[in-house]
Amino acid sequence: MATAEPTTRIEMFPRRDGVLHCEELPVSELVARWGTPLYVYSKNGIRDRYRELAEALAPVPHLIAYSVKANGNLGVLRTLAELGAGADVVSGGELHRARLAGIPGERIVYSGVGKTVNELAAALDAGIYAFNVESEGELCALSDLACTMGTRAPIALRVNPDVETPTPHAYTRTGHAATKFGIAYERARDLYSIAAKMKGITVRGVDVHIGSQIMEVGPFERALARVLDLVHALKQDDIPLEFLDLGGGLGIAYQGEERITGASFASTLLPEILETGLKLVVEPGRFIVGEAGVLLTRVIYVKEGGGKRFVITDAGMNDLLRPSHYSGWHAVEPAVAQGRSMARVDVVGPICETGDFLALDRDMELPKPGELLAIHTVGAYGFSMSSQYNQRPRPAEVLVDGAEATLVRRRENYEEMVAAEML
Numbered sequence: 001m002a003t004a005e006p007t008t009r010i011e012m013f014p015r016r017d018g019v020l021h022c023e024e025l026p027v028s029e030l031v032a033r034w035g036t037p038l039y040v041y042s043k044n045g046i047r048d049r050y051r052e053l054a055e056a057l058a059p060v061p062h063l064i065a066y067s068v069k070a071n072g073n074l075g076v077l078r079t080l081a082e083l084g085a086g087a088d089v090v091s092g093g094e095l096h097r098a099r100l101a102g103i104p105g106e107r108i109v110y111s112g113v114g115k116t117v118n119e120l121a122a123a124l125d126a127g128i129y130a131f132n133v134e135s136e137g138e139l140c141a142l143s144d145l146a147c148t149m150g151t152r153a154p155i156a157l158r159v160n161p162d163v164e165t166p167t168p169h170a171y172t173r174t175g176h177a178a179t180k181f182g183i184a185y186e187r188a189r190d191l192y193s194i195a196a197k198m199k200g201i202t203v204r205g206v207d208v209h210i211g212s213q214i215m216e217v218g219p220f221e222r223a224l225a226r227v228l229d230l231v232h233a234l235k236q237d238d239i240p241l242e243f244l245d246l247g248g249g250l251g252i253a254y255q256g257e258e259r260i261t262g263a264s265f266a267s268t269l270l271p272e273i274l275e276t277g278l279k280l281v282v283e284p285g286r287f288i289v290g291e292a293g294v295l296l297t298r299v300i301y302v303k304e305g306g307g308k309r310f311v312i313t314d315a316g317m318n319d320l321l322r323p324s325h326y327s328g329w330h331a332v333e334p335a336v337a338q339g340r341s342m343a344r345v346d347v348v349g350p351i352c353e354t355g356d357f358l359a360l361d362r363d364m365e366l367p368k369p370g371e372l373l374a375i376h377t378v379g380a381y382g383f384s385m386s387s388q389y390n391q392r393p394r395p396a397e398v399l400v401d402g403a404e405a406t407l408v409r410r411r412e413n414y415e416e417m418v419a420a421e422m423l
């Protein structure tokens with residue numbers, strides 16, 4: 001599926017004779033094998049997005065540290081590991097997954113404001129590339145631990161550049177001063193001097209992450225300018241650096257809007273990075289997998305009330321949290337077009353919460369009970385944010401490569417949902 005233009009979701013999920021496909025396979029066949037709700041990912045879509053970025057960044061030494069929290073399925077991680085990707089992890093659990101999928105320690109960076117001693121120790125054991133340190137307390141804990149373990153911890157300080165970032169939801173903005181993330185910009189230079197003298201610490205880089213679903217290069221440019229000022233100050237302080245980490249946050253097309261391409265990101269930012277001679281680390285999550293996933297769900301009932309028409313599906317907010325948590329908008333369409341007239345509907349789940357919806361006030365072909373709907377652009381922060389709320393087993397996940405489909409996570413069952421509990 002290598003095309004000159006960046007791959008779109010329409011190419012990953014084409015419609016043939018009215019039937020939605022993932023690459024070569026009709027989604028109805030996947031559902032016949034594995035049931036609903038079902039997450040389906042396009043393996044070539046994931047590969048294409050990774051390659052788009054890798055080719056754009058080729059002029060500089062770089063590491064694409066895929067953000068595991070976007071979608072940590074082992075099949076997805078293995079796909080990226082095979083392409084040479086690294087990982088950005090935010091917990092011991094994600095570190096475990098990344099290693100299990102074959103991502104070597106030297107391609108892993110570890111972010112997060114609340115790393116515990118056990119998690120730090122596991123990451124030191126794994127020989128990761130860098131800890132993105134988010135506080136002075138963490139820096140001290142890490143140095144003490146590394147000394148005890150007879151080693152040194154490679155670090156970057158995650159600096160809060162205090163730039164305003166226009167993202168669709170306040171919960172996904174992390175680059176202004178008043179968030180819990182990172183180290184205050186004014187404090188960073190001093191803390192680097194302290195870090196450089198610590199016995200258990202090797203200063204290796206500088207890190208920022210300003211938010212998620214960013215649709216323009218401008219905010220990255222502003223963050224880079226702040227980071228470059230710091231890089232120059234550290235040079236004066238004789239603190240050598242090896243890398244510069246610009247974080248993740250590249251946005252995707254939920255509604256067919258224009259997104260940042262690898263090429264536009266690179267053409268704006270690379271010239272200045274090249275001048276520093278530093279290695280570039282990026283931590284994209286959504287950009288790599290977001291458009292490459294659909295959630296297939298079956299309509300259970302259609303009902304009317306209070307002047308509204310509700311399509312009730314077997315997928316709910318426990319399977320896909322984005323609509324209720326972030327007001328996330330996802331295209332919804334029948335998996336098999338019926339040619340019926342359009343109607344305005346709310347697509348809602350079976351969960352006992354008013355906030356349990358997948359889409360509100362949508363005009364779509366009115367489906368009948370038993371028919372399939374596809375919820376688009378759910379490859380990132382879909383399954384990874386799912387829960388068992390209302391004691392619902394989490395969905396199965398399938399990875400499609402051309403005409404071949406692989407079950408990469410089977411559906412959960414009731415026994416395992418109570419397995420950790422004691423009577």
Ligand SMILES: *Cc1c(COP(=O)(O)O)cnc(C)c1O
Nearest residue numbers: 067111212248249283284285286
């Ligand atoms: C969530 C996160 C990312 C990935 O964000 P995307 O918007 O999915 O690219 C990268 N780095 C850090 C530190 C994060 O918290």
